[in-house]
Amino acid sequence: MSRGFYIYFDKKSGAYMAEILDPQTGARVCKRNTGVKGTGLKGDKARDAALLIAAGWVREGIPERKRGKVPVYQKPAAHKVNALIGLQAILKGIEQTTDLDEDQALEIARALRDRGLLSLPIVKAGPGNVDFCQFLDGFWSYDTSEYIQDKIAHGHRFSRRHAYECKLKVKTELLPFFGDKKLHHVTTDDLSILSRQLADRGLATSTINQIVLVCKTPLKWAFNKKMIPENPCVGLSRFSITNRERGVLTGEEAAAVFAVDWKDKRAFVASLFAATSGARQGECLALRQSDIGKDTITIAHSYSALDGLKLPKNNHKRIVPLLPEVRAALMDLIKDNPWDSENNDPFIFYSSLPDRPVDPHVILKGLKDALDLINVDHKGRNVTFHSWRHFFCSRITQQIEGEKVAKVSGHLSEAVFKKYADHIEEKNIHEVGAAAAQVFENILQFKKAV
Secondary structure, three states, rough: OOOOOEEEEEOOOEEEEEEEEEOOOOHHHHHHHEEEOOOOOOOHHHHHHHHHHHHHHHHHHOOOOOOOEOOOOOEEEOOOOHHHHHHHHHHHHHHHOOOOOHHHHHHHHHHHHHHOOOOOOOOOOOOOOOHHHHHHHOOOOOOOHHHHHHHHHHHOOOOHHHHHHHHHHHHHHHHHHHHOEHHHOOOOOHHHHHHHHHHHHOOHHHHHHHHHHHHHHHHHHHHHHHOOOOOOOOOOOOOOOOOOOOOOOHHHHHHHHHHHHOOOOHHHHHHHHHHHOOOHHHHOOOOOOHHHHOOOEEEOOOOEOOOOEEEHHHOOEEEEEEHHHHHHHHHHHHHHOOOOOOOOOOOOEEEEOOOOOOHHHHHHHHHHHHHOOOOOOOOOOOOOOOOOHHHHHHHHHHOOOOHHHHHHHOOOOOHHHHHHOOOHHHHHHHHHHHHHHHHHOOOOOOOOOO
């Protein structure tokens, strides 16, 4: 049996070092600088002082190492020698256990976590041991994502545009934050810190929630697929939505904007139709000649550059009333369509290509140019093309019951209107149309674009 330690002179530091040993095996437990300077020569009295310090460590405990400071005997001991010897035995046992498997390794790690010595998620090397941001990028890849393809197979709506926007958030917002962090190392604290940093940048609360959701949905899916042992999103607080309200024009402003000369007829007619029907921009772009009836129009599709033609939001086609003057404007626009002779059912809002409608930016720019002409601060008031939808609903509900308006405008996602989703009687369409004619009679002058 050894005495439990030995000392030696370290020429580099000019001090005596002590190595603490396991008295039973002689194996080294740890090495510490005694803090005693000397010469290392025979008869050096400093060596005796170092011996006393080392002996005291064996008897009282070894002080905790502090960066930048040399521990001395008088400082409080943090590690008992027996505990360190036991640790060495544990580590040696793990090293020599050749048949230790992943499940057994998890048991060891969980025991440490239960004692509060580990805070990281305890996972075995497996499907969760992948780069988190690479996992997110693949998760939101429309054509190859197992999650997205499963959603589509079960009849759920999922657009290419949404997948593209999620991938973009991964690249611009999440990769700079997470770096090369592994999927199974992502914690609730990580997501909380991300949320706070986004908030500190002054982002809208809905934008913050959308960015965090790009993480939350994949993490929940990974947990359900047993890629990670727990879902770090459980208990994560969301930001309360405090977005700016969508700007809505007054009746006088709407009358003025339709009275000026618009540079693009397609932009003029699109705004005219949206203001009198509540149609969304994508629904306007998707309109074809065959959708136009005598006094109604069918909203059968929506259009986006990434998805092409698709069902409208909420997957419901609907019929909306069509004022005679608006119908005339739509039919007049069809006459200008360069693809009419080659396409039996052309897009009403045509582009330079026969198989797609005009770029939505053309429609929005036309509206903003007209608003500039009447000195409306559309940016400060957050007036966009979608504002026409709010304009229609706010004006028409002053004349007729909200549920009938909701059915025509397609507000099927709002709980207050869900019970009306099954059908709408033809007389209700004409009732809304009559109300629209009355509401917009003094607002819309139906002035043609130049």
